[in-house]
Amino acid sequence: MSEEDDLSAWGDALDEQAEAEGTDAGGDDPWGAALSEQAAETSSNNSDEIDAASFDALEKGRGDSSEKVDLDVLLDIPVTLQLEIGRAKVSIRNLLSYTQGSVIEMDRLAGEPLDLLVNGTLIAHGEVVVINDKFGVRLTDVVSPQERIKKLK
Template identity: 45%
Template sequence: MAENSVNALPMEDFSATIDGVENGEIPALPGGKPSLDMLLNVPMRISVELGRARIPVKSILQLSQGSVVELDRASGEPLTIYINGELFAYGEAVLVNQERFGVRLTSIVNRSEQIKNPREP
């Protein structure tokens, strides 16, 4: 009986908008209003990477307060910005106030550039 009630609910056909989304178009709801409004409050995880290091477990166990871990990037190199684990942009660290840092976006990576020159996430 539950299956019949679910099948009785009106369902919208979104298959017509899939081609438009892949081409960079914003799908519209009936009446012509863009449906992007539905996504405005969706939380996304933003990660900023300063650099990376490979360290054996033995060395990690020897770390203590004040230890320095050398990263694979030089000072002044762009930071890598990921959104939900996907490469999104590059930026630089900025001081927002005396207690907090922020990131100024210096370049946003487009999809074709990312495919040509992939970076390890």
């Protein structure tokens, strides 16, 4: 079945449905009328001819700079913060042999900064601090948005 036949069938089906419901296909069901009209135009036009598209003039609307965007909606979205001190690849055999007191060697040197990840994306580097007997992180270097975009590519 060609596209022309398909459009015609949809238009006819929507017209039939509108008639069964007791409504005018052109009035209450603009989709049926439009599909029928498009099928009729397609069958009358030569398939090699191409019509130029016409567009309405753009008007200022939702993108108007005078409207204030309410960012408060975004401020309450929860995100996951992760601190990564390093990584290690181990075999399952070694993983199963670990016991209490085992030491796992990481790929970073002592004194190197930690990575702060937000939802899995590197945001900053920092160092561990202790405040009132709790761990914290002092940010030493924040990754710029341009650098984050470069890493995505």
